[in-house]
């Protein structure tokens with residue numbers, strides 16, 4: 196059976212590493228992005244040059260109509276979806292909780308939580324054996340922030356990841372008997388550009404000493420865990436969590 200994967204927010208960082216690894220595992224890959232078409236197309240070209248299949252689709256996954264269009268494009272251009280990675284995630288400038296505006300909360304929760312619900316809905320409709328689907332796997336990308344809380348940095352972001360964890364548990368049970376496994380990866384401090392959005396591009400290097408393994412992680416180390424949870428090696432795992440965080 197042809198394996199088709201959609202990875203949200205995959206033009207760079209952990210999503211891009213996951214797209215490259217999935218292509219190497221034989222998946223036809225849909226790379227989703229918000230603004231950086233050039234980066235997404237370059238990633239597609241890299242996958243195609245290595246003999247893989249990839250498309251890039253611009254869509255704001257916090258927007259219901261965009262999500263519906265994104266999934267229709269996957270249907271039409273790649274075929275039946277067999278795997279979804281909800282990877283998109285944003286954070287904003289570091290601050291205390293009292294400084295978080297309602298508008299910021301809405302932005303963070305829309306991208307980090309609502310998008311995960313919207314994409315899970317579209318995926319389950321296609322995958323569920325209850326509606327004639329062939330089954331599938333979903334991996335949600337949360338964060339160790341869900342249990343650490345990100346005090347004085349971004350409690351809104353940490354709380355959004357707590358919601359992702361609960362979504363994983365609830366949906367996994369809802370569809371466990373319909374051929375769909377739903378699992379979650381919680382990265383620790385990983386070298387990507389997300390930290391610049393919080394106002395500190397060098398945040399991972401500064402915090403390496405609090406990590407028991409004394410170093411930040413690479414996006415590829417998260418991609419390995421995601422591919423494990425998508426693959427046959429985890430066939431009895433659903434509603435479970437892999438913390439990939441050097442012990443943090």
Ligand code: NAP
Pocket residue numbers: 203204205206207208209210227228229230231232254255256257282283284285306336337338339381382383384385386387388389390
């Ligand atoms: P990143 O480097 O900042 O990349 C974010 C990606 O999301 C980009 O491809 C961006 O596309 C896309 N994006 C942003 N908003 C979008 C939207 N509304 N719709 C569609 N795409 C959108 O992020 P990352 O560090 O790889 O993080 C990936 C995931 O891991 C996130 O869920 C994050 O919370 C989680 N995580 C990361 C770390 C870490 O230390 N890096 C730790 C724990 C958890 P454009 O470039 O086009 O804007």
